[in-house]
Amino acid sequence: MGLPPLRSLVLLHFGDDPAPLAPGRVWPDPPRPARSDAGAGIHRAQNERLCSGHFPDRVPVGEPPSGSARHGPLLDGTDVRVREAHREPATEAQTCFKGSVVKDKVPIVILGGGVGGLAVGWFLLRTGRYEVTVVERDQVIGGHCGSFVYDGFTLDHGPHKIYSVIPGVLDEIRTLMSGRLIEHKKRHSIYLNGRLLSYPLEMGNLARVLGPRHFAGLGMSYGISILKRLLPHTDPSSYEEYVVRRFGRGVYELVFEPLAWKVWGDPAILHPDMARTRIPSAGAGDLILTLLHLKQASSDTNAETFYYPRRGFGDLPQTMADYIAKRGGHILVNSQAIRLNRSDASITSVTIRSNGAIRTLPCRFLVSSLPLSLLGGLVYGEGDEDFVRTVGSLRFRHLVLVYVFINQPRILDDHWVFFPEREFLFSRVSEQKLMNVELGPPDRTVLCCDFTASEGDEVWSLTDDELATRCVSGLVKAGFVSAKDVQHCLVKRSENFYPVYDRSYEQSMKAVSEKLHGTENLLTTGRIGMYNYNNSDHCVDMGRFIADRLAKGASPPVIWTELERRVRSYRIVD
Template identity: 30%
Template sequence: MQAKNGHVIIGGGPAGLAAAYELARHAQRVLVLEATPHLGGLARTETYQGYRFDIGGHRFYTRLSEIQRLWEELLGPDLIQVRRLSRIYYQGKFFEYPLSFGNALSNLGLGESIAVMASYLRARLFPHRHETNLEEWLTNRFGSRLYRIFFKTYTEKVWGMPCHTLGADWAAQRIQDLTLAGAILSALGGKSRAKTLIRTFHYPRLGPGLLWERMREAILRNGSEVRVNAPVTGLKREGGRITYVEASHQGATALIPCDHVISSMPLGELVQRLDPPPPEEILASARALRHRAFLLVGLILEGRDLFPDNWIYVHSPEVAVGRIQNFRNWSEALVPSSEHTSLGMEYFCDEGDTLWSQPDRDLIALAAQELEQLGLADGSRIVDGVVIRQARAYPVYNAEYRTHVARLRNYLAGFQNVQTIGRNGMHRYNNLDHAMLTGLLAARNVLGARYDIWAVNADSTYGEAL
């Protein structure tokens, strides 16, 4: 049955588009409101001088057969399979990932390898009884020496805060046994590879943007609408029912009547935009949720075979860059020139901090200098650069976030016609597949099903460190 007013989907990222696609496929009228000019959210593809850049490289990997099928249906032969190669750079050395015994030993040295194993055994014999933070979680599993060598600097680079202030559940959800530490320990113990390591992945030939374009076409074909540059600025409510969504578009503000609202905008922001506002303690929780930002310096360089990795994790504290993508190694089609390479130098930051606020030309100069310092390419080979800033890239799992999320979730459960989905929409480390699944399930709930969206990815076992 067609809804009276239609349904409003907030956010044209993977979760919102999946919800809209599913509803439109079932002949429901949908309006997608996306704040930015791009579809795809964190997983969009941006183009500069014909070079295509991911906001971080996006592997398409899932154990959800329904999501895999959806990707295959929409992308057909444009969903290519990519061999994975990624190494870790630390103290001037590249650690293979997964490690070979010889590589681990020669990089760490015999003395350090023995010290690592001894500290690991100590941690297993005398663990922290209660793992309240990330430092304790990591030390219990890998020993304090390996934790200090490999986890502390990189993790603190990513989060900009000490590991003992980060919640343990971030690691529990993301690290599992896929880490360098697990790899080193199994390599030193004579086992060849971490058992769950993902060695190939899928990827859209022209970047993830291709998928969002196909989804948009399908949504439009079914008579619905996708509006970009249309940020949602308010949600009018009567008790526990959203009656209108307020959005600006082309210089005007529209009040859009709605039957259901499915929202992938950040959970805290959604709650703060309710009108009339919720009680103060709910607003306080909404304001308390934090995010980490991210910026990518895209560099275009002469030469086509700089290094063989898809990406390199940079654990060394002497440079600020956290990870380096080599886009040609994801898909040749991302790079329009056979004589050039495009890299994505990834920096983790907070919105408005010193790094975030630097002029683009300074950031490009920093990236060029660090690339040279790491010995990956001579700065003189760089012909052009571009900076892409991304606010709210990572939901922060600090000591209090669980309480705040639970309070907001509980409050919104009292509403009849709003569901929150996706990554920031649920303040949960959802990857593409889980974000899309929450969108599909929310759509089916609108159609009469009763799925518990919060059960999705509650105990994922195949996430991987960033």
């Protein structure tokens, strides 16, 4: 088998969490117009105003017109006010816990009302055997999949779409949402060397952007990587090694390395699982066939379409919550577990503070989607230094979202635009109105810049004003907006939401889960609860799996072990 033609270099993708993805669609069908000029994907009306505006030294942050809620950090008290001001009236099930245990039903308490926790409640109640209570710290349910209303827009916490390759999961979601999903043909692009390129990259575009020498260099290093893969080799020991072997050093340095730095930090110390999750790996043979156009890229690596809830992504968790309420489940907002009461190796009840009052909820099983450190504190107290140290070694990055409110009806053509280059603070830009034009007023729009940061690093230390100013100047530089059209910005920060698989994470995770397995009736789920880099469809899968296995009589430690194996196979599909 010969080497693939150079145009196979075009087969790079980026994920929904801002991270690179796998080979995918070979040549789009129908082909998308090449867009190699900077800002060519931007509306003409916008381009006409480029560079004509004065860029303010300081972008007003969180100063929306009167009547709007104030901005604030995600999930803290301020943000609660934002969302409280706009949430739907609470249902009876959301506000009132009756404290009774329904006869013959098994009481289960679920900690956390994001999609992770809600999905467990949804599937448990479907069996008709359980009395479910969800305990949510915030004033509203949904977590990072929730939407909020701000200055006339319904906004998500960064760009969210629904797609899944896990058998049956998409059908479950479609049935639950009964006709309230919009199907979109996916459009992604990447901003490189001052140009906006459509994805998958096309050879012609890439060659024009990089110039012949750089392009030939990439081709050479890619060819070498293909040859090396055909020779016997050991498993890669880092993200860097994994990607270099797969795409060659040239492509790694152009795209994957800078993007990895932005999302997770130094790629040389990242575990190869980080790449495996974000860069699904067909075998070398499959890859070459795909590159030679003898085999179509599968929907496992590249989704051509995706779904979006018409009323905003938050309609997904809201519909799960409605299902729970309708089936007699309880959802307690503004509530937190303060103590787990035990008998030997089991938790018998959970003491919570709910709207200021102390209550005790009996439970046969406890399912947690809380951070493992928080759960560990509840289970073992702060005194278990070994556990605290091990769980503390599981690293996270924080999420930053900067929403830029703009006096233009629309800006982008693509659902996501990726920015791997370091001169831009953000790693991705998205526009809410592209998901559903009805989610904002006709004459204005919002661009959302998303990126990550680490505790104490330069980015996290910036003030909200500085973050907003850096994002706006990046958008102006890319030709997306004219500064005079920028009205104001909203900054949201969410701590510890991006698990970072470093080289020791497997060992730490093993120690943490072995310790927690000691509690006989405890399970964890969700993105942070499982320390698993995942999407909402994976949370739905976990909920379904847990409910199914419990209903079949499996014990939580057994289910947990199976679940850990299952989540290791999750891949984020673009």
